[in-house]
Amino acid sequence: MILSPGAFARLGALIVAVVVLQLSGLGPIRILGGHFDLVPLLVAAIGLYAGSVPGAATGFATGFFLDLSLGQDMGASALVLTAVGYGVGRFRELQDPAHGLLPIAVGAVASAAYLLAFAAVSFMLQFDASVSPLVLRDILLTTLLNAIVALPVFAAVRRVMGPSLAVDPSELRRRRRPPQEAGPIGLRGLSVDR
């Protein structure tokens, strides 16, 4: 990721917009008991497109702002989202994946990891109530809903952050495409009709 004032401004605006949208717009929308959660998708998208350190930094900043806005235990979301951003970033650095549908899988795994880890942290911090098995249904449905919206969310993040990304993921995919067959005189771009 190219570190510039513009990149920080774009990322900051993206974090504020996503958190406000999540808390005041999307959070209350329940679909079959689950809900969309854009927060882990944003962090996963930055991790995937920019790498582990920007992913971890975005995770921390998003979690910090989320805890600040909600008035819940400070640091809990930041801790979990830092791990999610770093994990997705490391996956990209080690595997260098370029499949077009990758955001669906990454979004689903990141969302499930975030929800499970957040549940574990909440449970460890302060807990004095019984837990219904329906929590697992909530996690599963939210993961599925996030997988459905992952492609447009990742595309939107890539569009907003595009100028600041050192490597454009779509460019990476184009590079991986197998070369077209050349004509008999070896001119690139001339296909052979058979």
Next chain:
Amino acid sequence: MFDKNVVRRRRAALAVFVGLSLVLLTVYFGESGGGVLHTLQRGAQQAISPLQSGASRALKPVRDLFGWVGDTVDAKGENDDLRSEVESLRKDVAGAQTARRDADELRGIVGLAKQSGFPSDVEPVTGRVIARSPTVWYSSVQIDVGSADGVKRDQPVITSGGLAGKVTSVTGGTARVTLILDSTSAVSAQVVPKGTSGVVKPQVGKPTDLLLDFIDRKRKVTKGATVITSGFTSSKVESLFPRGIPIGRVSKVEPDEFELYQRVHIRPFADLRRMDFVQVLTPRANDERAESRP
């Protein structure tokens, strides 16, 4: 192959962020309600509340549309004949339902305050919900009334149907309400008319099912009985909820031969996941004067 400096920098960055998170957690739990982080939280909530309020109002039709679609899916069998007609009217209906739901909810809140047995020495302050916690672990909402409207920490909050929770932090124009669904919530309650007392606690992940705990298994509790606040909270010492606020109806009683207490399930009167308006029960002006007298 691997640049050692890059690896070292990457690990250092991760350690810094994880360390900062742990420091935040430690300081937050260690400090009092007036500490730096709590003050920072209140300031941030105050600062972004106009944004949240705007987003909440702007996206309300979308939320209602989704809620309406969900209800339609649930009632699929009954609505087959009307589906095509409903499809074309969906947008109009979503708008109309937004207004009707608001009116119903406000009427329900006003009606609740007129019920016999409802505390009479309180002055309700109506507020709109502008943000909600996205997780099931922290059930809280933010409302658009605050200390400027007379709202103070620990005041009870009701919504259409019954008890919603209590105010846990306040800024000038906003307040955070921790709902009775929150894992930390415990409300002293009694079953009417017999007066059997217990403590209402939530079941995380099951917003339509509360537990009335500490009911002696020899006491008979009948299905369908109404549960109201009993006038003091079990949570430590303070008495926060006045007597007589409806909480819910007994939906199931589970006697346990091996336990001292029976588990009584309650279905709350209020739909806490979809409420848009609440009322904070503030003390009446003359009561406040009496309170301030030495």
